[in-house]
Amino acid sequence: MEVLLLFRALLLSGFICASLYWSDWPNWRIYYPSMLFVMIINLLASYLSYHHTLWFFQPDALITTHTALNLLSTFSILPLTALLFLSRFPAGRLKHRLCYITGWIVVYAAIELADGQLGGISYRNGWSLWHSISLDCVMFPLVALHHHRPLPAWLLTVLTAAGIMIGFGFTNAPMK
Secondary structure (H helix, E strand, O other): OHHHHHHHHHHHHHHHHHHHHHOOHHHHHHHHHHHHHHHHHHHHHHHHOOOOOOEEEOOOOOOOOHHHHHHHHHHHHHHHHHHHHHHOOOOOOHHHHHHHHHHHHHHHHHHHHHHHHOOOEEEOOOOOHHHHHHHHHHHHHHHHHHHHOHHHHHHHHHHHHHHHHHHOOHHHOOOO
């Protein structure tokens, strides 16, 4: 459990340091709506999947519940990710933008793979690492789209969420 705690502490510290070094902090207000977007989506996903979890964060020596770990991620790593991602998003050719998005997908996949190897995340109800990577392939372009065109991003997010809910049996899951 100490290794998992160390991994999570290094992960959070890494995102904080990277955002301090590479993010466009003087213009953070420009990115703030998209930072809120990722936070709201994660909170909504957590609420909707409360009784039908697709992934579960194992507690560590310091944070003892999935919910607390998810909230920590929601209010730290996810908004910092959006800020970092959008601060450096290339304005040039489509090829450069696709390479940039792919790089972020690889980073997120590597983090989740390491977390899984350390026993920090487990999957449920048919979800897998590959589903998470597929979701990242949708998430990063949606964050970029939201930054410039929020309404289409929200529409595509609702459609994606509906597809996930139908595809992973949420229609049979108990709801509050």
